[in-house]
Amino acid sequence: MVEIRDGKKILTTPISAEDLKDIHIGDIVYLTGSLTTCRDVAHRRVVEEGRDIPVDVRDNAILHAGPIIRPLNGDKFEMVSVGPTTSMRMEKFEYDFVKTTGVRVIVGKGGMKGNTERACKEFGAIHCVFPAGNAVVAAVEVEEIVRAEWRDLGMPETLWNCRVKEFGPLIVSIDSEGQNYFEEKKVEYEQRKDEQVALISKQVGFIK
Secondary structure, eight states, X not given: OEEEETTEEEEEXXXXXXXXXXXXXXXXXXXXXXXXXXXXHHHHHHHTSOOOOSSOOBTSEEEOBOOEEEEOSSSOEEEEEOOBOBGGGGHHHHHHHHHHHOBOEEEEBSOOOHHHHHHHHHHTOXXXXXXXXXXXXXXXXXXXXXXXXXXGGOTTTSEEEEXXXXXXXXXXXXXXXXXXXXXXXXXXXXXXXXXXXXHHHHHTXXXX
């Protein structure tokens, strides 16, 4: 479900492909509902080893992150810090991961490329960026850690399934049409750079 509340565009899980049709690159969105941390080794288990992911992420969201967790009593946990991991590390897995799991929203740090673009376009998903340097802010937006799976992988790689409320701001970097904000901006910035280099070269051309 997607709704506008207090000027914020909020995605609430479960999320459908239809919900994402009016979400475009550069948009700012927030996430409410189910969010599961999931990074390198978990992706490898699903894609390369063919293992079933023990948390149902279909129509839900994953976060490329290795959080810091504080254990509480009775097998409960508290999120202390959850800074996003560089998403490009998961690029080679992401097409097959999205195809297999049906995940709808991928959150991380930095841009992704062709595999993720193709997955988002074919399966109706998006990739979003959580601003770097705000790991403690992100942790505050985690209301509860619901369950922890694949604990044998250690704290950073465990699947921490969380309930979040207005998790964000999230910048949409790849939309469900496969448009890529980072890659489009690279082209624009390169053009600007070339223009400025040409201008500066004229101004300092007298320097030998």
